[in-house]
Amino acid sequence: xxxxxxxxxxxxxxxxxxxxxxxxxxxxxxxxxxxxxxxxxxxxxxxxxxxxxxxxxxxxxxxxxxxxxxxxxxxxxxxxxxxxxxxxxxxxxxxxxxxxxxxxxxxxxxxxxxxxxxxxxxxxxxxxxxxxxxxxxxxxxxxxxxxxxxxxxxxxxxxxxxxxxxxxxxxxxxxxxxxxxxxxxxxxxxxxxxxxxxxxxxxxxxxxxxxxxxxxxxxxxxxxxxxxxxxxxxxxxxxxxxxxxxxxxxxxxxxxxxxxxxxxxxxxxxxxxxxxxxxxxxxxxxxxxxxxxxxxxxxxxxxxxxxxxxxxxxxxxxxxxxxx
Numbered sequence: 001x002x003x004x005x006x007x008x009x010x011x012x013x014x015x016x017x018x019x020x021x022x023x024x025x026x027x028x029x030x031x032x033x034x035x036x037x038x039x040x041x042x043x044x045x046x047x048x049x050x051x052x053x054x055x056x057x058x059x060x061x062x063x064x065x066x067x068x069x070x071x072x073x074x075x076x077x078x079x080x081x082x083x084x085x086x087x088x089x090x091x092x093x094x095x096x097x098x099x100x101x102x103x104x105x106x107x108x109x110x111x112x113x114x115x116x117x118x119x120x121x122x123x124x125x126x127x128x129x130x131x132x133x134x135x136x137x138x139x140x141x142x143x144x145x146x147x148x149x150x151x152x153x154x155x156x157x158x159x160x161x162x163x164x165x166x167x168x169x170x171x172x173x174x175x176x177x178x179x180x181x182x183x184x185x186x187x188x189x190x191x192x193x194x195x196x197x198x199x200x201x202x203x204x205x206x207x208x209x210x211x212x213x214x215x216x217x218x219x220x221x222x223x224x225x226x227x228x229x230x231x232x233x234x235x236x237x238x239x240x241x242x243x244x245x246x247x248x249x250x251x252x253x254x255x256x257x258x259x260x261x262x263x264x265x266x267x268x269x270x271x272x273x274x275x276x277x278x279x280x281x282x283x284x285x286x287x288x289x290x291x292x293x294x295x296x297x298x299x300x301x302x303x304x305x306x307x308x309x310x311x312x313x314x315x316x317x318x319x320x321x322x323x324x
Contacts, residue, residue, distance in 0.1 A: 009281055011053045011075065011217050012272045015045035016291060018071035019269055020298045021080060025087050028302070029248050034087055036100030041068035043211065043243030044175050046268040048072035050216040051143050051173050054224040060140035062110040062128045064121035067102045068175070068242070069114075069145050076111065080301045090308035097311035118150035122159025122172060129168045141169045141227045149180025151197070152188055160233065164202045169227040171234045173220060175210060177242040178264070182254040195237040203233040210240030211268035213275050241265050 022040045029038040041048055048068065052075030055061040063076045070083060085093030086104045094104045095113075105113030112128070115121050125142040132140050150156050151174055163170040174194055178185055191197065198205025204226060208219035216238065223234035241264040245252040259265065276282045282290075 005279075005281060007053065007217055007221070008213055008272075008279075009276060011046070011049045012213060012276060012287075013290060013294075014049040014052065014075035015071050015213075015269060015272060017080070017294045017297070018045055018049065018074050020291075020294050021074075021083055021301070022070055024298050024302050025084070026248055028088070033306075034100070035089060038087065038248040039067040039102060039246070040244050040248070041070050043268060044068045044177065044240055045071035046213050046216040046272060047173060047175050047208075047210045047220070047238040047240060048145065049075045050213075050220040051145065051171070051224075052076035053217070054171075054221045055141060055143045057110050059228075060110070060132060060137055062112070062125055062140070062142045064112050064114070064125045064142075064144040066114055066118070066121070066145045066147065068147075072145065073111070078106075078111065080297070081305060082106075084301045084305035085308060088302075088305045088308070089310055090305050091311045092308045093305075096316075117155065119146060119153035119156030119159065122146070122156055122170070123162065125170060126159055126163050126166070126168055129163075129170060130166070133168075139228060141171060141224050143171045143173065143224070146172060146174045147180060148174055148176040148178075148185060148194060149183065149188060150174075151194055152180075160201050160203065160235070163233040167230075167232045169230070169232070171220070171223045171227050171236065173223075173236045173238065175238050175240050177210075177240045178259060179242065179255065181246045181250075184254075193237065195235065198235040201233070201235070203235050204231065206234065206236045208236065208238050209263075210238035211264065211266050211271050213268065213272035239264060243267060 025038055028034050049071035052072030055063050057077055065072050082094050086095055087101055089097045091097045102114050105111050112124050122144045125144045129142045180188055195205040195207050206219050206223050208215040220236055223236050227234050273287055
């Protein structure tokens with residue numbers, strides 16, 4: 001098991017850094033500085049950061065994040081400049097200014113680009129795991145994230161079924177945030193809990209509360225550890241609530257107050273802070289200092305990206321991905 005007392009503080013730091021990065025990008029979007037959409041992970045940082053933390057690049061792990069996984073990207077080791085440069089259209093970003101928001105990745109470093117066709121990333125990670133197996137590598141794990149809406153797609157079913165048949169070291173984390181864009185769960189699936197589907201696929205199932213830092217770290221680290229020890233695919237379902245709209249263009253008017261006022265509506269940043277202080281893992285003053293340090297880092301990252309040159313279509317060599 002890799003979860004220790006220090007792990008909670010490490011995961012919280014990634015959660016907070018992602019929150020501050022996304023707050024700044026949202027502000028720039030409202031100021032008209034961002035072309036396209038902005039999609040935030042507000043309320044889902046504990047789940048996302050726990051998976052990014054549990055996966056280890058040094059062991060050959062691979063991670064396929066979705067649009068609300070900035071916290072997981074930070075925890076997995078993505079350079080925050082990649083985030084800022086992609087949203088701000090910098091030619092120095094991983095997508096060289098050709099993509100406006102979140103379809104960035106560095107496959108050679110274990111992080112394929114995010115796919116908008118939800119559920120498809122499971123098969124992509126399967127392919128990367130197969131490649132490692134064929135090369136004779138061992139001890140690696142692949143992680144893919146999904147919202148509850150993606151679990152109703154054919155791509156998700158085919159990917160998880162294939163992983164089960166091939167006994168791949170795959171961990172799929174489903175953040176059940178109650179709405180697929182504006183469609184409530186009752187219009188998406190009829191089972192009581194999505195984790196019930198694990199038995200049908202023949203994989204191990206786990207559940208956790210998505211805004212509980214300790215539950216997220218303990219559950220997801222256990223799932224990753226099981227996969228690394230050869231116990232096959234693991235499905236983790238985290239109950240959560242998106243504390244924002246689908247994107248910054250969406251005011252989430254469809255989320256009723258009776259759901260917002262449940263425990264799921266509590267902010268994981270606040271509950272995580274309370275947990276760390278109550279367990280004497282950090283003092284309020286230490287967490288305040290961490291926050292100020294991260295805010296300063298965000299200011300530096302955004303200033304650097306805003307000074308970068310924009311792409312010039314008349315000078316671009318239009319290289320294909322395989323030539324990069």
